[in-house]
Amino acid sequence: MTEYTSTLLRLLEERGYIHQLTDAEGLDKLANESVVPGYIGFDATAPSLHVGSLVQIMMLRRLQQAGHKPVVLMGGGTTRIGDPTGRDESRKMLSDQTIEDNIASIRTVFSRLLTFGDGPTDAVMVNNHDWLGKLGYIELLQEVGTHFTVNRMLTFDSVKLRLEREQPMTFLEFNYMILQGYDFRHLCKTAAVRLQMGGSDQWGNIINGIELTRRKDGVEVFGLTTPLLTTADGKKMGKSAAGAVWLNEDALPAYDFWQYWRNTDDRDVGKFLRLFTDLPLDEIARLESLEGSEINAAKVVLANEVTKLVRGEDAAKTAEATASTTFAGGGLGQDLPTLDIAEADISIVDALIGLGFAASRGEAKRLVAGGGARVDGSAVTDEAYRIVLEGKEIRVSSGKKKHGILRSA
């Protein structure tokens, strides 16, 4: 398995990115001979990607590190269709303006992790709406319609599962795989792209593009998928207490982002370090071999490194400082959520809501009744309790991990 000779495949293999590969030998050879432009497609359904997409983004980074050219494909066109893969329900339609805005917002993350420019190995970003949007229906049918059989399309998991579960699949969505295949061929022709990467659920879509390119142009292109990333307890990555773990700063504060990684399951530490940081492998091996509570040190390193890559050095430093004063010192870190109070005092319930720890008064009261609310570290069980500020900063906590600051305005 690990007999690769190219820098690219060795790098991807040893850091755990490879799940399936269409033609290992062929790609290995190609990567040794020339710069390989490779792309990954991203949906523009939200203004930010979340950690579920981070593997893919990191893979583009590895591609560049290995001396190749990353192509970021924004699905401005395909997002209008909606990828049915792994979904039981049709995606709601987004307006053109929303999609454009989302793409602009998502772009900021890539600029941190990839080097963009005009050079041979500089990253570029393209939008498939630029070509899919212009495509005529008859033209599309002629171009690709002859190369796809419905028989085969029905066997793809994305379609088959939906049918088996008796969930509706619209004709619109049914066309998604065709358009994605079209993308691959288009990029191969116009940008010499030879490789498409993606999550393991994208295997079928990727294969379509490969076959289409081979049949239309006789060019061999390659596909590579990453393993489906789950946390050790079997959950999909990317969800946390507050919801999705967004990559964009304005969608999730750096401190929360840092905390997400800090709370990694013991068993995932090594895997995540390899995938999501640039640390050398021997260093990672040392960190992941830490036993018992010592592994917490490795989690701090993980949180620092990932935050540094995605949010920048300053964000990582501040988040770590906040965490260490808050948890170890019992003090107040500057990165905690803060609530400015104009009055002399505030009820515990309002404070919890104001800090975002409870969505309603009832929820806040339940939290208090359950013994989960703390003021300056000591539990408050009286829901009528009022916090008196007296000009000081006061720490209010929900449980052991969520802390916030009250401050006199």
Add this chain to the structure above:
RNA sequence: GGACAGGUGGCCGAGUGGUUAAAGGCAGCAGACUGUAAAUCUGCCCGCGCAAGCGUACGCUAGUUCGAAUCUAGCCCUGUCCA
């Protein structure tokens, strides 16, 4: 267009006239134990209210009834089969 089946809380899924803010499970939150981990156990889990209680909620609308998620009619949506 026709026949049949179905649309319940974030998700899955019971429930066929009052005892149903709606069983059970999952997810989530909190407590205990720990290491800001996992596993386990316990509590909570629509909103407002200190409370009694009130308001909303079982696709939509209009009815029947003292009383409806449960019955009736129309409509919308989905699936399967037929045209």
